Amino acid sequence: MQLSLVQKYNVPGPRYTSYPTVPxxxxxxxxxxxxxxxxxxxxxxxxxxxxxxxxxxxxxxxxxxxxxxxxxxxxxxxxxxxxxxxxxxxxxxxxxxxxxxxxxxxxxxxxxxxxxxxxxxxxxxxxxxxxxxxxxxxxxxxxxxxxxxxxxxxxxxxxxxxxxxxxxxxxxxxxxxxxxxxxxxxxxxxxxxxxxxxxxxxxxxxxxxxxxxxxxxxxxxxxxxxxxxxxxxxxxxxxxxxxxxxxxxxxxxxxxxxxxxxxxxxxxxxxxxxxxxxxxxxxxxxxxxxxxxxxxxxxxxxxxxxxxxxxxxxxxxxxxxxxxxGVSSISDSWYSFAQNEKSIEDYYARLEANELPIFKGHLLSSEDLVIRKHILNLMCQFTTSWKDEAMKFPELSEIHESLSEMEVDGLLSFIENGILVTEKGKPYVRNICMAFDLRLIRKAPETKLFSMTI
CATH class of the missing domain: 3.80.30.20 (tm_1862 like domain)
Structure with a gap:
């Protein structure tokens, strides 16, 4: 029995309010x-x-x-x-x-x-x-x-x-x-x-x-x-x-x-x-x-x-x-992320000690910055391009290949030096972004981290 697109692509995945994602x-x-x-x-x-x-x-x-x-x-x-x-x-x-x-x-x-x-x-x-x-x-x-x-x-x-x-x-x-x-x-x-x-x-x-x-x-x-x-x-x-x-x-x-x-x-x-x-x-x-x-x-x-x-x-x-x-807020300088303490008590204690109440963060690498742009393009415009040399990265050909099945399923089309999400593919844009998520690809989570994409 052939799976429907929903059954096929309904997997745990990030909502991509950032790249890299917090986990x-x-x-x-x-x-x-x-x-x-x-x-x-x-x-x-x-x-x-x-x-x-x-x-x-x-x-x-x-x-x-x-x-x-x-x-x-x-x-x-x-x-x-x-x-x-x-x-x-x-x-x-x-x-x-x-x-x-x-x-x-x-x-x-x-x-x-x-x-x-x-x-x-x-x-x-x-x-x-x-x-x-x-x-x-x-x-x-x-x-x-x-x-x-x-x-x-x-x-x-x-x-x-x-x-x-x-x-x-x-x-x-x-x-x-x-x-x-x-x-x-x-x-x-x-x-x-x-x-x-x-x-x-x-x-x-x-x-x-x-x-x-x-x-x-x-x-x-x-x-x-x-x-x-x-x-x-x-x-x-x-x-x-x-x-x-x-x-x-x-x-x-x-x-x-x-x-x-x-x-x-x-x-x-x-x-x-x-x-x-x-x-x-x-x-x-x-x-x-x-x-x-x-x-x-x-x-x-x-x-x-x-x-x-x-x-x-x-x-x-x-x-x-x-x-x-405020408590748990995340800051973004484009080059790094920083998250505040998650409990109100810890937040107050850090401020009482005259410290910024930051308890974790991430400094984006040059690779992160390129992938971030691709994912932002897809999430905001339903398309991305690597025509510009600055938007290319070594794994691009592998990602191109991994997207081919989504093209067959009608979720995207390949354009010159880029991809375009189709009307049919818009509900699956998180899945398309996941194909670019090098950190997720290199280390798949061993426990549940994300909600289902559908």
Whole structure:
């Protein structure tokens, strides 16, 4: 019996928010001084031309969503807000003391956790504190993640007044049964309320995050969720595959049985139906898992070839330097990665000792930098080329050969000195990227590290 494409290619694989992927970082060869050196190099190369990005991780949530793989701390005690913001601002000051000039901030993203766990007053205190020693780039793009159940109009207005114009709301699915299974009870009217508030206030890009492959989710659930989404007309959508990684995240993803999850072709049918409905509603596929109306900046960025991908996901513009602030945040100088302590207690302790709270990282080799460009090209533009001599590397012919079966299956086509992912191949772009992942090829994991690609 011949396997379907889904059965054939549904294997564990990275989501490629970085290359090398975190499990392949050479921690033993990394030193914080490496990070500082590449930080300064990247800052001097790009601060006055493109500016820098900040990712700020705000980890607190009032309840646990069992689909979530993020670093979070569950608590209803809001007195945790003040000391955390003070710690983040101390970390930021340590970075500003290292930099030779005032940073010009092009992008800020508040992620979590639940950023709207924090009061509007505390979020204002945080952003005002950042800009005591920084400037806003002329065409800045500031964004945050909002929980529809606790985002107030005051949250939206306060952040808008601080320069935020993009907000994304986690929706996941509107089915009562699915919401109960993932412990995310969120009525449609809550999502509608915050979406219309954001439109009234003047946000120029409102996003909804949807997930397919959730426990008990049916084709009818996906259809109903996307139909309801259409009625709210968000500017962009993320339509993610549920990443079932309970071996990494522990009991948080064990709130249901494995047999409750849609599998293989059944799960792919959910995606294909969702994608078809999104296209019918005017949403264009942008990179992997993302869709946007043609008026949205992400669509324009994709058409112009400027789409970028990093630890924040897809962004409409690129900065070479991204500094991550807060517990577990990852920074990227292009030449190296650095990750902060994962526990809040360790994060606080390092800052109390007047140390950058970095506990691991990776210094990219010249080979890493070339492979990183190829994978970014594939993830952001569905094509890559080695016409330029600088994009060639010794294993290229072997990779070319390994891609031949995917060409036979219609997932890609070979073009002169490059490849082009076909429409049929877009759902399998992670698999195509894996063919370029030399670190993964040289040392296949012996244990489960990644979610399934489909």
């Amino acid at each position: 392949y970082w050479e921690d033993d060869l990394f030193h914080v001084e490496d990070w500082k050196r590449t930080l300064l190099q990247s800052f001097e190369e790009s601060n006055t031309t493109e500016g820098i990005s900040l990712y700020i991780h705000l980890p607190f949530c009032e309840s646990l969503c069992t689909f979530c793989g993020c670093n979070k701390r569950i608590t209803k005690r809001h007195e945790v807000e003040d000391p955390y913001i003070i710690a983040v601002l101390k970390e930021w000051k340590m970075y500003c003391d290292l930099l030779p000039a005032k940073p010009i901030i092009k992008e800020i993203h508040l992620g979590g956790g639940t950023p709207t766990f924090f009061s509007p007053e505390n979020l204002k205190f945080l952003i005002d504190g950042i800009f005591k020693s920084a400037e806003k780039a002329p065409e800045h793009e500031f964004s945050f993640e909002g929980h529809p159940n606790n985002t107030t109009r005051d949250h939206l207005q306060t952040l808008y007044d601080l320069g935020f114009r993009r907000v994304s709301f986690g929706v996941q699915d509107y089915s009562d049964k699915v919401q109960l299974a993932i412990h995310r009870i969120q009525p449609f009217h809550n999502v509608a309320k915050v979406t219309f508030w954001a439109k009234e206030i003047g946000y120029t890009s409102i996003g909804h995050d949807l997930i397919f492959g959730l426990p008990f989710q049916t084709l009818k659930d996906v259809q109903d969720t996307i139909d309801k989404t259409k009625s709210l007309q968000p500017d962009r959508l993320a339509f993610y595959s549920y990443a079932h990684v309970p071996w990494i995240k522990g009991n948080g993803q064990r709130g249901f049985k494995d047999e409750d999850l849609p599998k293989d072709d059944e799960k792919r049918e959910l995606y294909e139906e969702g994608k078809k409905r999104l296209a019918h509603n005017g949403y264009h596929e942008i990179g992997m898992d993302h869709f946007a109306l043609k008026e949205d900046s992400m669509f324009e960025s994709f058409k112009q070839g400027n789409l970028h991908r990093n630890f924040m996901g897809y962004t409409a513009s690129k900065t070479k330097l991204m500094i991550g602030l």
